[in-house]
Amino acid sequence: MSAVSARNPRQKKALSLEQILEIVQAQDSQATITTAANGERSLQIRPSELPAVARALKEDDRTAFEQLCCLTGVDLLKFPAQADQPATDALQCVYDLHSVVHTHSLRLKVTTPRQAAEIPSVEAVWGVATFFEREIFDLLGVAFPGHHDLRRLLLPPDWVGHPLRKDYVYPETYGGVELKREGQTFESGPYT
Amino acid sequence: MSIELDRDGDFITLSMGPHHPATHGVLRLVVTTDGEVVSVCKPDIGYLHRSIEKIGENLEWGQFVPYTDRVDYVCSMNSNHAWVLSAEALLATSEATKLVIPERAEYIRVLFAELNRISSHLVAVGAMAMDIGAFTPFLHAIAQREVINDIFEKTCGARLTYNYMAVGGVLRDLHRGAEDEIRACLATLEKAMVDFNRLITANSIFKGRLAGVAPVSADLALSFGLVGPNLRGSGVDFDLRRDLPYGIYDRFKFEVPTGQAFGGSQGIQGDCYDRFVVRLLEILESIRICRQALDQMPPSAEKEDDPVGGWMLTKAAAKSLRKPPVGEVYFRTENPRGETGYYLVSDGTKMPYRVKIRTGSFTALSVFETLAPGLMIADLVAVIGSFDIVLPEVDR
Numbered sequence: 001m002s003a004v005s006a007r008n009p010r011q012k013k014a015l016s017l018e019q020i021l022e023i024v025q026a027q028d029s030q031a032t033i034t035t036a037a038n039g040e041r042s043l044q045i046r047p048s049e050l051p052a053v054a055r056a057l058k059e060d061d062r063t064a065f066e067q068l069c070c071l072t073g074v075d076l077l078k079f080p081a082q083a084d085q086p087a088t089d090a091l092q093c094v095y096d097l098h099s100v101v102h103t104h105s106l107r108l109k110v111t112t113p114r115q116a117a118e119i120p121s122v123e124a125v126w127g128v129a130t131f132f133e134r135e136i137f138d139l140l141g142v143a144f145p146g147h148h149d150l151r152r153l154l155l156p157p158d159w160v161g162h163p164l165r166k167d168y169v170y171p172e173t174y175g176g177v178e179l180k181r182e183g184q185t186f187e188s189g190p191y192t
Numbered sequence: 193m194s195i196e197l198d199r200d201g202d203f204i205t206l207s208m209g210p211h212h213p214a215t216h217g218v219l220r221l222v223v224t225t226d227g228e229v230v231s232v233c234k235p236d237i238g239y240l241h242r243s244i245e246k247i248g249e250n251l252e253w254g255q256f257v258p259y260t261d262r263v264d265y266v267c268s269m270n271s272n273h274a275w276v277l278s279a280e281a282l283l284a285t286s287e288a289t290k291l292v293i294p295e296r297a298e299y300i301r302v303l304f305a306e307l308n309r310i311s312s313h314l315v316a317v318g319a320m321a322m323d324i325g326a327f328t329p330f331l332h333a334i335a336q337r338e339v340i341n342d343i344f345e346k347t348c349g350a351r352l353t354y355n356y357m358a359v360g361g362v363l364r365d366l367h368r369g370a371e372d373e374i375r376a377c378l379a380t381l382e383k384a385m386v387d388f389n390r391l392i393t394a395n396s397i398f399k400g401r402l403a404g405v406a407p408v409s410a411d412l413a414l415s416f417g418l419v420g421p422n423l424r425g426s427g428v429d430f431d432l433r434r435d436l437p438y439g440i441y442d443r444f445k446f447e448v449p450t451g452q453a454f455g456g457s458q459g460i461q462g463d464c465y466d467r468f469v470v471r472l473l474e475i476l477e478s479i480r481i482c483r484q485a486l487d488q489m490p491p492s493a494e495k496e497d498d499p500v501g502g503w504m505l506t507k508a509a510a511k512s513l514r515k516p517p518v519g520e521v522y523f524r525t526e527n528p529r530g531e532t533g534y535y536l537v538s539d540g541t542k543m544p545y546r547v548k549i550r551t552g553s554f555t556a557l558s559v560f561e562t563l564a565p566g567l568m569i570a571d572l573v574a575v576i577g578s579f580d581i582v583l584p585e586v587d588r
Contacts, residue, residue, distance in 0.1 A: 038285035038519025038538075066414040070522060070533050072548040080518070080539050094535065096522050100414065100430045107522065128417030131558035139245075154238040154587060163246050164546075 014104035042107035065097035071132035121146035217583025233564030240587035248547030261353035269308035272357040278523035278534035286517035299489040312528035320577035360509030402465035403455025417555030420530025425451040425467035432526035449473035464578035
């Protein structure tokens, strides 16, 4: 695939989510369409299927998702149960893809258990995943097997815990500096 | 420029930063060099990490706006804009919470976003010239930026962190006489750009310094998530304002400049000089958009109680934000440093469940490990300048 001008109307062909689902299912994937409570639709796949699906989505000329716009993680621990989504003890990684050629987008979701959070790396498909995955590893504690340099990115290497997890407890000291102030509770939750 | 790394050499590991004046903040590059040639380059970030995403989970929706100022302080208006549009996009997924934004507020938002884009690009091109040793152009650029800052200051009281846009509108109407001031500012800016180009852009030493340095191919740019002027510098014709218009951007006519190997015989598409020139051309396009916005803008309602969305939040916005729909949204906007996207997850309470800020500088840094090997150390400084990296946006 070569980077083509986005303005060539002959090449431009936006696909619906159902059409993308067919292409994904051709990769022996058990992908399903999930709908968030506010109607946002996305594809849900299993972690083990991710590398093959990601490669297909990028390299298939019909989908041509050259851009990984956003890769992030959400801790579902305290998310209220919804009609078609029961409350889960899981972490979810969300891949927002975009195709400059066809100007269509896709949201891909992968869930992994919180205790042994592990999702294969996609840095071989989209180089930018190198940084996104390190950030998720740092802040949410998801391991990405296949990543060439999985270290903490934003926090110091000796930091304990993953702050964006919903059960994170703030440390009372760091590097000999007292972080806890008098009268302050250091449980996770709103600042008061 | 290509230099073969085929000879055995003694490698030296250099720590560029975190307080190197050319790194636009506190960025540390751990560079292993063979003589003057970079062989390994690893960015080390996090010095400015203020856990804004975590703070976002503990604040009410409307309270988060001042924090977006601090995400990217060089273009706070655009950061504000991205946040309020994202929050409004989430509210728009349910009929009960959908907001109607006053027409005049929409125009003020675009007008200020484009003015801030101009001032941000002025800093970018000026600082880039300064990074590689030309001090005077920076002062020319900053002088123009001051005029824009003055306009912002008169309207919203701040020169850098504006906290001006609010979910549902903007905080207050333009100050009296603002339209004329902006038109005058745009006219002087146009003249100043001609001077600026004569001073530095057409300068053959400057051109020779940047043309052909660190070209990024379109495929590499897309894979490593380069966005905005960095992506267009590589020749990819993509601009969110035109291709996925948000707000009222579909009402304006403007061109999307792309890199065309502007550096002449030495130039390669996607080199540092292309990224520099694309920003200069974008300034001119932003001037066009500002003029159209001024022409189309409805007059001020001149009502004390609710001119453009009100003081702080309107009642409708406040009501919607107390009980937003459950669900998620990813909203992308075109900021001076490229795509700024907010991935928001709401659990239906007055505080977000998850706030993810995707910024252009963060992804631009990810390409360094691939791009830097083979460059001269001095060129690395030019590359940092050409990507227009702003560190608070990287670390958040």
